[in-house]
Amino acid sequence: MKLGLGLYRHALSPENFRFARQCGCTHIVAHLVDYFKGAPAGASGDQPTGGADGWGYAGSADALWTQRELDGLVKQAAAEGLQIAAVENFDPAHWYDILLDGPRRSDQIEGIKTIIERVGRAGIPCIGYNFSLAGVAGRIRGPFARGGAEAVGVEGCDQSPIPHGMVWNMIYDVHAPEGNMASISVAELWRRVGAFLDDVLPTARRAGVVLALHPDDPPFATLRGTPRLVYQPELYQKLLDLNSDPGNQLEFCVGSVAEMTEGDVLEAVDRFSRQGKIAYVHLRNVRGKVPSYRETFIDDGDVDIIRVMAILKRNGFNGVVIPDHAPQLTCGAPWHAGMAYALGYMQAALRTI
Numbered sequence: 001m002k003l004g005l006g007l008y009r010h011a012l013s014p015e016n017f018r019f020a021r022q023c024g025c026t027h028i029v030a031h032l033v034d035y036f037k038g039a040p041a042g043a044s045g046d047q048p049t050g051g052a053d054g055w056g057y058a059g060s061a062d063a064l065w066t067q068r069e070l071d072g073l074v075k076q077a078a079a080e081g082l083q084i085a086a087v088e089n090f091d092p093a094h095w096y097d098i099l100l101d102g103p104r105r106s107d108q109i110e111g112i113k114t115i116i117e118r119v120g121r122a123g124i125p126c127i128g129y130n131f132s133l134a135g136v137a138g139r140i141r142g143p144f145a146r147g148g149a150e151a152v153g154v155e156g157c158d159q160s161p162i163p164h165g166m167v168w169n170m171i172y173d174v175h176a177p178e179g180n181m182a183s184i185s186v187a188e189l190w191r192r193v194g195a196f197l198d199d200v201l202p203t204a205r206r207a208g209v210v211l212a213l214h215p216d217d218p219p220f221a222t223l224r225g226t227p228r229l230v231y232q233p234e235l236y237q238k239l240l241d242l243n244s245d246p247g248n249q250l251e252f253c254v255g256s257v258a259e260m261t262e263g264d265v266l267e268a269v270d271r272f273s274r275q276g277k278i279a280y281v282h283l284r285n286v287r288g289k290v291p292s293y294r295e296t297f298i299d300d301g302d303v304d305i306i307r308v309m310a311i312l313k314r315n316g317f318n319g320v321v322i323p324d325h326a327p328q329l330t331c332g333a334p335w336h337a338g339m340a341y342a343l344g345y346m347q348a349a350l351r352t353i
């Protein structure tokens with residue numbers, strides 16, 4: 001098992017690569033989507049939560065991530081002794097009509113194939129994705145963690161409609177007509193993800209890239225009037241059974257699974273790691289489940305994190321584990337301190353197991 005750090009686009013810097021290495025990481029999970037585009041200055045200190053307008057603006061539909069920037073990222077990380085384990089999330093600008101089954105779908109499938117090929121050519125073995133219309137929405141922020149540390153949580157389910165021009169909590173078309181996203185059935189959402197996987201997995205296999213699905217965060221059955229895909233542990237199995245290609249894998253989010261109302265997070269870790277279907281792991285802790293939970297420090301929630309890591313090890317999981325979100329520590333570098341705290345705990349856990 002390897003230790004990694006997830007970095008948002010604005011944080012992909014030599015300083016943060018060095019910080020990761022100093023915390024004992026060997027790998028980086030890189031976000032190339034800029035979740036903070038158009039957000040007020042200073043909004044990028046922690047994970048985005050967003051209001052009715054979402055996180056902000058998606059990238060440009062016609063500007064795919066280039067080979068040059070992917071190669072540069074790998075090179076920059078290597079200069080600090082790190083490997084890029086995965087690129088996390090597609091830009092809504094690059095695949096909104098794949099999510100929405102819209103008129104540009106076939107063009108966007110070709111674009112996603114191009115991105116997958118470039119990621120593979122750069123030597124990055126995985127892309128994490130979240131097949132979701134509402135995305136990560138409807139969370140609250142406050143001094144919820146131990147000692148009043150800033151953290152996020154959920155209190156009730158946001159069913160406000162999603163305006164046209166927005167998907168996955170980001171705005172991809174500022175000129176969209178008035179009105180809201182049409183409602184669809186959960187069967188239609190599963191049809192869309194199945195068609196997406198059928199279309200791109202052969203390309204991913206040739207490129208040496210696996211696709212790893214993040215479950216719904218927060219894991220409600222519906223959010224903002226739209227169905228959700230993986231909001232119970234059992235639905236992870238449905239996703240795996242949808243396509244037998246070895247590149248159809250999971251971005252296993254321990255916190256999101258723990259927030260689900262059914263099943264047990266330790267059983268789920270065991271079940272999916274035994275199948276060898278976990279590409280990489282998001283590790284965090286939480287107290288409560290939907291519709292009411294609060295993210296906590298890694299040692300302080302409902303989940304026995306050391307047991308999670310012991311199960312992964314017992315089942316031969318050899319991939320990367322990264323801290324997911326972490327509460328912000330009260331100091332001059334709240335995000336860094338939160339990550340260093342989580343990574344130190346994970347280092348000790350790795351030694352212990």
Ligand SMILES: [Mn+2]
Nearest residue numbers: 253256282324
């Ligand atoms: Mn996660």
